[in-house]
Each structure stands twice: as C-alpha cells, then as structure tokens.
Amino acid sequence: MRNFIFLLVVSIVTADKSDVKFRIDCWPEPGPNKANCESRGCTNDHLSNNTGPPNTPSCFMPREQMGYSATRVRDGEWKLTKNKGLANPWGGGDLPSLKFSYNDVGDSVINVRIEDNLKRLETGDLLNLPRATQSTIERLIVDVRDTSDPFSFQVKREDGQSIFDTSPGGLIFSDKFIQLAVQLPSSRMFGWGENVHPHLKVSILFTWSLRTTEQRMVITVPAPGYVYRTIGGILDIYLFPGPSPAEVIQQYTAFVGRSFLPPYWALGFQLCRYGYKSLDDMKSRVDAVRGYKIPFDVAYSDIDYMDRSKDFTIGANWAGFGDYVKQLHDWGMHNILIFDPSIEVDYDTFQRAIDKNASFLEWERPDEVPHDIQDLYPLVKNTKILLSVVWPDKHVAFPDFLDPQKETSEWWTDEFRRFHDQIAFDGAWIDMNEPAAFGTNELNPFYFDNDNHPNLKPLSCPLTGPDSEWDAPPYKTQAVYNFGKGAYLAVKTVCMRAMCGRGSVRQYDVHSLYGWSESRVTADAMRAATGKRGVVISRSTFPSSGRFGGHWLGDNTATWDDLRSAVIGVMEFNLFGIPYVGSDVCGFNGNTTEQLCLRWHQLGAFHSFYRLAQLIINHNTDDGMDQDPAVWESVAVATRNANQFRYEYLPYLYSLHYRASLYGDTVIRPLFFDFGSDMKTLEIDEQFMWGPSILVTPVLKENASTMQGYIPQVPGVSFYSLYSPDASLSDFSYGKKVASGIANFPALTTYNEPTLVRSGSIIPRQASAVTTVAARKGNLNLLIVPGEDTDRSATGELYWDDGDSIVEDIHTSFTKTSFNFSMTSTASTLTMTVAPVEGVTNPSLEFFEIFSYPTAVDFKKFTMNGETLSIDSQAF
Ligand SMILES: *[C@@H]1O[C@H](CO)[C@@H](O)[C@H](O)[C@H]1NC(C)=O
Ligand SMILES: *[C@@H]1O[C@H](CO)[C@@H](O)[C@H](O)[C@H]1NC(C)=O
Ligand SMILES: *[C@@H]1O[C@H](CO)[C@@H](O)[C@H](O)[C@H]1NC(C)=O
Ligand SMILES: *[C@@H]1O[C@H](CO)[C@@H](O)[C@H](O)[C@H]1NC(C)=O
Ligand SMILES: *[C@@H]1O[C@H](CO)[C@@H](O)[C@H](O)[C@H]1NC(C)=O
Numbered sequence: 001m002r003n004f005i006f007l008l009v010v011s012i013v014t015a016d017k018s019d020v021k022f023r024i025d026c027w028p029e030p031g032p033n034k035a036n037c038e039s040r041g042c043t044n045d046h047l048s049n050n051t052g053p054p055n056t057p058s059c060f061m062p063r064e065q066m067g068y069s070a071t072r073v074r075d076g077e078w079k080l081t082k083n084k085g086l087a088n089p090w091g092g093g094d095l096p097s098l099k100f101s102y103n104d105v106g107d108s109v110i111n112v113r114i115e116d117n118l119k120r121l122e123t124g125d126l127l128n129l130p131r132a133t134q135s136t137i138e139r140l141i142v143d144v145r146d147t148s149d150p151f152s153f154q155v156k157r158e159d160g161q162s163i164f165d166t167s168p169g170g171l172i173f174s175d176k177f178i179q180l181a182v183q184l185p186s187s188r189m190f191g192w193g194e195n196v197h198p199h200l201k202v203s204i205l206f207t208w209s210l211r212t213t214e215q216r217m218v219i220t221v222p223a224p225g226y227v228y229r230t231i232g233g234i235l236d237i238y239l240f241p242g243p244s245p246a247e248v249i250q251q252y253t254a255f256v257g258r259s260f261l262p263p264y265w266a267l268g269f270q271l272c273r274y275g276y277k278s279l280d281d282m283k284s285r286v287d288a289v290r291g292y293k294i295p296f297d298v299a300y301s302d303i304d305y306m307d308r309s310k311d312f313t314i315g316a317n318w319a320g321f322g323d324y325v326k327q328l329h330d331w332g333m334h335n336i337l338i339f340d341p342s343i344e345v346d347y348d349t350f351q352r353a354i355d356k357n358a359s360f361l362e363w364e365r366p367d368e369v370p371h372d373i374q375d376l377y378p379l380v381k382n383t384k385i386l387l388s389v390v391w392p393d394k395h396v397a398f399p400d401f402l403d404p405q406k407e408t409s410e411w412w413t414d415e416f417r418r419f420h421d422q423i424a425f426d427g428a429w430i431d432m433n434e435p436a437a438f439g440t441n442e443l444n445p446f447y448f449d450n451d452n453h454p455n456l457k458p459l460s461c462p463l464t465g466p467d468s469e470w471d472a473p474p475y476k477t478q479a480v481y482n483f484g485k486g487a488y489l490a491v492k493t494v495c496m497r498a499m500c501g502r503g504s505v506r507q508y509d510v511h512s513l514y515g516w517s518e519s520r521v522t523a524d525a526m527r528a529a530t531g532k533r534g535v536v537i538s539r540s541t542f543p544s545s546g547r548f549g550g551h552w553l554g555d556n557t558a559t560w561d562d563l564r565s566a567v568i569g570v571m572e573f574n575l576f577g578i579p580y581v582g583s584d585v586c587g588f589n590g591n592t593t594e595q596l597c598l599r600w601h602q603l604g605a606f607h608s609f610y611r612l613a614q615l616i617i618n619h620n621t622d623d624g625m626d627q628d629p630a631v632w633e634s635v636a637v638a639t640r641n642a643n644q645f646r647y648e649y650l651p652y653l654y655s656l657h658y659r660a661s662l663y664g665d666t667v668i669r670p671l672f673f674d675f676g677s678d679m680k681t682l683e684i685d686e687q688f689m690w691g692p693s694i695l696v697t698p699v700l701k702e703n704a705s706t707m708q709g710y711i712p713q714v715p716g717v718s719f720y721s722l723y724s725p726d727a728s729l730s731d732f733s734y735g736k737k738v739a740s741g742i743a744n745f746p747a748l749t750t751y752n753e754p755t756l757v758r759s760g761s762i763i764p765r766q767a768s769a770v771t772t773v774a775a776r777k778g779n780l781n782l783l784i785v786p787g788e789d790t791d792r793s794a795t796g797e798l799y800w801d802d803g804d805s806i807v808e809d810i811h812t813s814f815t816k817t818s819f820n821f822s823m824t825s826t827a828s829t830l831t832m833t834v835a836p837v838e839g840v841t842n843p844s845l846e847f848f849e850i851f852s853y854p855t856a857v858d859f860k861k862f863t864m865n866g867e868t869l870s871i872d873s874q875a876f
Contacts, residue, residue, distance in 0.1 A: 063170030067150025106133025253664030264803025268297020278317035332773035461495035515540025550580030558587025582609035658799035760787030762796025779846030
C-alpha cells in the first residue's frame with residue numbers, strides 16, 4: 001500500500017518550551033528492559049528521576065545517527081542511501097536505496113514522496129480523487145538538507161517558519177515497516193482520526209492508532225512532534241498550507257473531494273434501536289415519540305428486521321414492514337435500514353452473486369481453502385471465497401467492493417433494487433464494514449454457546465510459516481502490542497493475506513478502504529434503487545469517504561465521557577471532510593439515565609446526523625428497558641424543545657451543508673476556526689460553532705445547574721443570546737447582548753443548549769413542524785443581528801432546492817439568496833438577491849426579526865423596491 005498522508009497544516013502555531021527529549025520508542029512490545037532494549041541497539045533509560053512526562057519511552061532509538069544520506073539527482077529529486085546508523089530493529093531489511101522527491105500540486109499543495117523503485121499499489125489511485133487545488137496567498141517551501149547525515153527535510157512557510165521538520169532523524173524504510181519522525185513547531189496538533197479522545201488537541205503523550213477496527217500507524221512522542229509508523233507501502237505526503245484553518249479544510253476537500261449533500265429530511269431527528277422484537281415493537285416506539293409531538297423524521301431498523309441477520313430479507317415478526325414504510329412516507333417520514341457487508345453463503349442473494357460472477361474476498365491459492373468449512377456450502381465448495389463468521393447463522397463472505405469489474409457493484413445494486421421493491425427504504429446504514437468478523441483465530445469465540453448464535457468455526461489466518469507474511473509482519477503495529485498477548489492484525493477482522501480487487505490487491509494493503517469502497521458502491525446502489533438522493537451512513541471511513549456518505553461515531557456507551565467525546569468527534573469529522581456526522585444519542589451500549597439522555601438530545605439537536613440509537617436486548621424477558629425520549633416526561637419535553645429549535649434553523653443548517661459541498665466549509669467546528677485571534681479559543685473543545693453564526697455551549701456535566709463557557713473576545717464581534725425565552729434568565733434572555741469572556745450559562749433542562757448568535761449575521765429560519773417535510777412548506781423568516789461596524793451591516797444566505805432529488809451538478813442545482821442588511825441614522829436597508837434555478841422556488845418571506853434595533857420604528861416609511869408599503873403597526 002502507498003500510505004497516503006494528508007497533513008492539515010493549521011497556521012496557528014506557537015513554539016512550546018518543551019525540554020523533554022524527542023524519544024522514539026524502540027520497545028513498544030510489553031516489558032522493555034535494559035537487556036532486550038540493548039539487544040536492539042537502542043538506549044535504555046528508565047527516567048527513574050521522574051524527569052519525563054508519563055508515557056516517555058524508556059527504550060529509545062539512537063535517532064540522531066539513523067536514516068539515509070542524500071545525493072541530489074535533479075531539481076526536486078534525490079537518491080537516498082541507507083547510512084550506518086541503526087537498522088530496522090524488527091528486522092526485515094532496510095531498503096538500501098530510495099527516491100525522495102517533492103512537487104507542487106497546483107497552487108496550494110506540496111507533495112513529498114519517499115519511495116523505493118518497486119511498482120507498488122497506490123492507494124491514491126484507487127481513491128480516484130479529484131486532486132483539485134485552489135489558490136492561496138500562502139506558499140510552502142521544501143528545504144532539503146542533503147549535506148547532513150542523515151539527510152532531512154523541512155517544509156516551511158515563506159516567512160521561514162518550519163511546519164514539518166524531519167531533522168530528529170530516525171527514518172526507517174523496509175518492505176513492511178516505515179518510520180518517519182517529525183518535529184512540529186507547536187504541540188497544537190489536531191485531527192488524527194478516527195480515535196475517541198478526551199480533547200480536540202491531540203495529546204502528544206499518547207499513542208494513536210489509525211487503522212480501521214483496531215490498529216496501525218501513529219506514535220506521538222513527548223515533544224512537539226510525532227513518529228509516523230506504518231507497515232508497508234511508500235510515503236506519499238500532501239501538505240496544505242492554509243493559512244487559515246478553514247482554508248486548510250477547503251484545500252484538503254478540494255483535493256480529496258467535497259462532501260455529498262444530504263437530503264433535507266436526513267437533517268431531521270432519527271430514532272433507532274437494536275433490539276426491537278417485532279414490527280409492532282418498532283411501531284409502538286415510533287408512536288410514543290410522535291405522541292409527544294416531538295419533531296421526528298426517520299425511523300430505523302437495525303438487524304432485528306432481517307430474517308436471522310441475512311441482508312435483504314425480512315424476519316417473521318416483521319410481516320407488513322413494507323406497508324409500514326409506506327405509512328411512514330404518508331406521514332412525511334422516512335426509513336433507513338441497516339445493511340451489513342457480510343453475506344451468508346447459502347441463500348438466494350448469494351446465489352445471485354455467484355450467478356452474476358460478483359467477486360468476494362478470497363484466498364490466494366486453492367490449497368489455502370479450509371475444506372472443513374468450505375465444503376459445508378455447495379455454492380462456495382469449489383471456490384476460493386474466504387468464509388468468516390458474523391451475525392448470521394451460517395458462514396459469510398465479504399463482497400469485494402474494490403472489484404475493478406462491474407459485476408460486484410451491479411449485483412449489490414440489483415439486491416438494493418429488489419429489496420427496495422419490498423420495502424421502500426430511503427437510506428442505508430452500513431455497519432460492520434472494517435470489515436468486522438467474529439472470533440478470527442480464536443479457539444473459544446464470544447459467540448460459542450450463545451443461545452442466539454451457533455458455534456460456527458471461525459476464520460483462521462496463518463500466523464506462522466511461509467503464509468504468515470501478511471498476518472504476522474515483523475513489526476506488528478502499536479495497537480497489536482497494546483492489545484496484549486496473542487494479538488495479531490486480523491483480530492476481529494479478516495486475514496490480511498486475503499485477496500480483493502478481483503485478486504489484484506491484498507487486504508493488507510487496502511484494509512482501511514473496505515468501508516470507503518462499500519460507501520461508494522452503496523451510494524450508487526441507493527440512488528439506482530430509490531431514484532432519489534438518499535443517504536448512506538458508514539461506520540468505517542477513509543479520506544474522501546465524505547463524498548459518498550456520512551458517519552456516526554461508532555458504538556458508544558451511555559456515559560458522560562462519551563457525551564463529551566461526541567462533541568470532539570463531530571468537530572474532527574468536519575475537519576476530515578465528512579460533515580454529516582453525529583453520535584448515538586443517549587449512548588448505544590449500557591443503560592442510559594434520564595439526565596444523560598436529556599443532555600444528549602440537547603447536544604445532538606445541533607449535530608447534522610441526529611440519531612437516538614440504543615442497544616436494548618433482553619432475550620429472556622419482555623421488560624428490556626425502553627430508552628427513547630418518550631420514556632421520561634422530562635426527556636420528551638426537553639427533546640421536543642431542542643428539536644423545535646433545530647427544525648426552526650434547518651434552512652440555515654441545510655445551507656451550511658450546501659457550502660460544505662460547494663466550498664469545503666465546515667458545518668460544526670472549533671471556536672478557533674472563527675476566532676483564532678483570541679488565543680484562548682485554541683484550547684476550547686467543550687463548545688463549538690454551528691456554522692459561522694451560532695456558538696453552542698453544551699451541558700456536558702452531570703447534575704450541572706450551570707455550564708461554564710467562553711465567549712471569544714474579538715474586536716468588532718459581539719454575541720447575542722438565542723437562549724432562552726425564559727425571561728427569568730435575565731442574563732441570557734433571548735436577544736440580549738452577552739459580554740465576552742468566561743460566562744456561566746444556566747443549564748436548563750427544558751430548552752435547548754446555551755446558544756448565542758454572532759453580530760453581523762442573517763439567519764434564514766422556518767417555523768418548526770413535526771417533520772422536515774412539513775417544516776419546508778412553511779414561510780421563511782429572517783433573524784437579523786446587526787454588526788458592530790458603523791453600517792451595522794449583516795449578511796447571510798439561503799441555499800434551497802427540493803431537498804430530495806439526485807444532485808447532478810452541485811454547482812447549478814440550487815436557488816441562492818443573499819441577504820444584506822445595513823443601517824444609517826435615517827434608514828435601514830435589507831437587500832435580497834436571488835439567483836434562481838428553474839423548478840426551485842424559495843419559501844415566501846413572512847417576517848424578519850432584528851436584534852438590538854436602536855430606535856423606534858416609523859411604520860409609515862417602509863418601502864419595498866422603492867414603493868411605499870403600508871404596514872399594520874398593530875400586528876408588527
Ligand atoms: C538521574 O539521577 C542520577 C543520580 O542523580 C543521575 O546520575 C542521572 O543522570 C539522572 N538521569 C536523568 C535522566 O536525569
Ligand atoms: C468471472 O470473471 C472472471 C474475471 O474476469 C473471469 O475470468 C471468469 O471467466 C468469469 N466467470 C464467468 C462465469 O463469467
Ligand atoms: C440495564 O437494565 C436492565 C433492566 O433493568 C438490566 O437487566 C441490565 O443488567 C442493565 N444493564 C447494565 C449494563 O447495567
Ligand atoms: C448527581 O446527583 C446524584 C443524585 O444526587 C448523585 O448520586 C451523583 O453522584 C451526582 N453526580 C455527580 C457527578 O455529582
Ligand atoms: C451589502 O451592503 C453593503 C452596504 O450597502 C455593501 O457595501 C456590500 O457590498 C453588500 N454586500 C453584499 C454581499 O451584497
């Protein structure tokens with residue numbers, strides 16, 4: 001695999017005065033000691049004097065002498081030769097000779113490559129990225145130090161500031177292990193994904209792994225910098241200069257592809273549960289939530305609806321599901337169904353795949369096939385298809401979504417079409433697509449002797465002998481070492497030696513692309529089946545997944561920590577160009593509490609993907625605990641209020657998504673994106689911006705009666721409360737200007753989160769309704785918050801389309817309205833400029849609301865397009 005590294009270079013950097021040495025761990029395995037450390041040629045120092053921060057490696061590499069020397073070949077290209085320093089401590093042979101090169105890509109991207117001269121698979125080619133660039137005032141310069149040994153390079157800004165510096169040394173380049181150590185000018189590092197972590201700023205005292213499901217890749221060191229480790233390929237590094245954080249994300253998404261536009265209804269509230277026993281069970285929960293008049297758009301079914309967990313089937317207790325989805329549609333609601341990639345190998349869906357010559361993950365050679373499993377199933381008996389165990393009662397195969405031929409995607413699309421004829425679902429939730437497999441290489445998998453799952457023999461990948469090359473490489477990855485004894489790369493997934501891409505690529509090289517490739521194929525299948533825009537939500541993602549769908553932050557737990565980490569995860573996925581993202585509200589695993597569930601709805605009401613999802617399974621009794629908002633009166637009321645606020649602002653939220661799709665803007669982002677000149681915002685990760693105009697301070701603490709937040713201090717910007725209509729909250733009542741600095745917000749349980757609007761904004765709104773479909777039919781109103789400049793100017797915009805058609809060309813599919821407001825001592829002017837497209841009519845403007853209006857209004861002097869209007873001052 002060619003490792004594809006995108007470095008999002010955030011320009012806000014300040015040098016840290018860290019006196020801790022830059023140490024590269026030489027014994028990530030358990031139990032480093034003096035003897036084993038020195039046997040690797042490394043230095044052992046236990047820091048017994050407590051001079052280092054926690055997690056400082058005690059066994060570290062003599063990095064200053066390690067690496068390659070460089071000889072210039074031509075402009076932008078050097079030949080690298082392995083120097084006399086320490087060789088790869090895990091063995092496997094350092095490649096003696098490499099090529100180092102760099103190139104400008106368009107105006108704004110620097111591409112640095114370190115590679116050998118073998119033709120290896122290029123992940124970047126599989127991704128088929130647009131690789132567009134956009135101009136910027138910033139330039140990056142590569143400075144190659146080819147006279148030192150080891151050679152190093154720096155990437156600098158034009159003013160000389162280094163943003164990426166490999167002078168720490170320690171470059172290792174082997175066939176199955178690559179290491180690059182990088183010094184950064186600051187410890188303010190953001191955006192290594194996907195990891196659950198307690199702060200937005202990536203801790204430099206921790207080891208992160210970036211491989212889907214469990215493993216791989218980044219090690220950070222106790223200094224402003226990090227060590228990137230990977231188990232193969234080449235280094236193909238792209239640096240995006242910004243200079244502002246927002247521009248970095250625009251440049252990155254121009255290059256990898258901008259995010260898909262979700263259908264309007266997908267911004268509505270969604271209800272999901274794993275553990276419905278029947279369709280009636282689902283209906284009763286949907287009715288309960290609707291009964292409270294909670295704005296609510298999407299009802300889900302998890303794998304419960306299937307016949308024994310087989311994709312494209314309907315279980316016995318689910319007769320009439322198709323009619324029920326029609327009923328949901330009649331109510332203006334929608335339905336999303338789960339689909340797992342694992343396909344049981346003995347039913348008609350799989351039969352059709354075989355008949356159509358669809359491709360599946362397979363063994364490389366016939367002699368590797370385990371016949372004790374394979375021969376149980378006539379359809380795979382004489383194939384090399386790799387079988388594993390997931391939810392279904394029989395063995396499963398994994399579709400090869402990287403198949404370069406069209407048979408696999410055609411079969412998948414055909415299955416979607418057929419199933420859509422039975423149940424007219426509107427979206428696909430694709431789970432388990434790391435891909436997850438149960439019990440790989442385990443003697444006693446968790447499902448053994450479980451009433452609800454037969455004891456199927458799990459997949460076994462060779463971990464010793466000549467075939468173990470890919471499943472047991474010399475360096476096993478940090479995550480495997482962290483996992484502990486007996487771990488290996490295929491833990492909970494398929495063998496790394498499995499072949500895919502119709503035999504052209506090894507899973508080892510493309511493992512992290514499985515969810516990405518399934519998203520791409522499924523997005524097409526959804527559109528073909530529904531004829532509508534549809535939506536795909538994927539558990540596993542890769543750079544550029546945002547083009548095809550959204551993401552939920554995985555199977556979280558009902559804890560206050562997971563509530564906090566959802567705030568961070570959603571901001572991060574916006575940095576990754578996957579803005580349609582949210583967490584499972586209330587927590588998926590574990591029993592939630594009334595208070596936690598209430599706060600989670602209040603938070604979720606701002607996330608683009610807003611879904612309540614829980615695991616409630618109790619196979620033995622009928623009293624499994626319901627956890628949807630209708631269970632607790634207080635949660636129902638709070639959710640209704642929070643949702644009503646959200647639904648009022650949907651025209652704004654939808655416009656933010658349009659901008660994300662068009663320009664690579666973020667929908668939810670850290671405060672420093674908008675107020676980076678206030679250095680205090682750099683550390684804030686418990687609050688976020690909802691687009692450029694709205695600042696949210698979610699309540700994240702148990703039993704809180706107030707929530708502390710920070711209001712940025714930026715010249716010319718002030719904030720007004722959108723919170724709350726409750727007049728007793730005198731400091732924060734609606735429309736009031738709020739002082740900057742630290743503020744203690746009342747943590748209401750009856751309304752939405754503490755929410756402020758920024759001066760200079762115009763926000764399009766519609767009255768809330770029970771569904772987005774109904775809300776879209778209402779009139780428009782504008783919230784105008786005059787700016788602090790002499791003109792008191794404010795601007796805003798509305799992107800509008802039918803919300804549900806397939807977007808053929810995102811640049812031409814909407815009616816755009818720009819709003820512009822200004823004020824003089826004698827008159828105020830609101831200008832609306834409409835750039836219409838055929839067939840898309842804006843809702844009518846019903847009223848506008850102006851905050852902080854300084855004078856009494858003279859109702860005789862209203863004009864529209866120069867003509868005097870008569871205003872009913874009683875009704876005004
Ligand atoms: C720790 O203390 C010992 C004894 O004072 C000293 O010899 C050693 O250099 C110190 N080590 C470090 C890493 O500071
Ligand atoms: C299936 O596809 C493979 C790869 O293109 C081809 O070699 C094989 O002949 C095809 N089999 C059938 C039955 O079409
Ligand atoms: C959740 O609640 C149910 C029903 O009260 C109980 O049976 C179960 O043990 C609880 N689960 C956890 C993880 O506490
Ligand atoms: C919140 O209040 C409950 C009930 O008084 C108490 O049991 C719990 O420990 C409190 N939690 C915190 C974090 O203070
Ligand atoms: C908004 O109006 C002001 C004052 O009339 C003008 O200077 C500015 O260019 C306008 N902006 C837009 C986006 O139309």
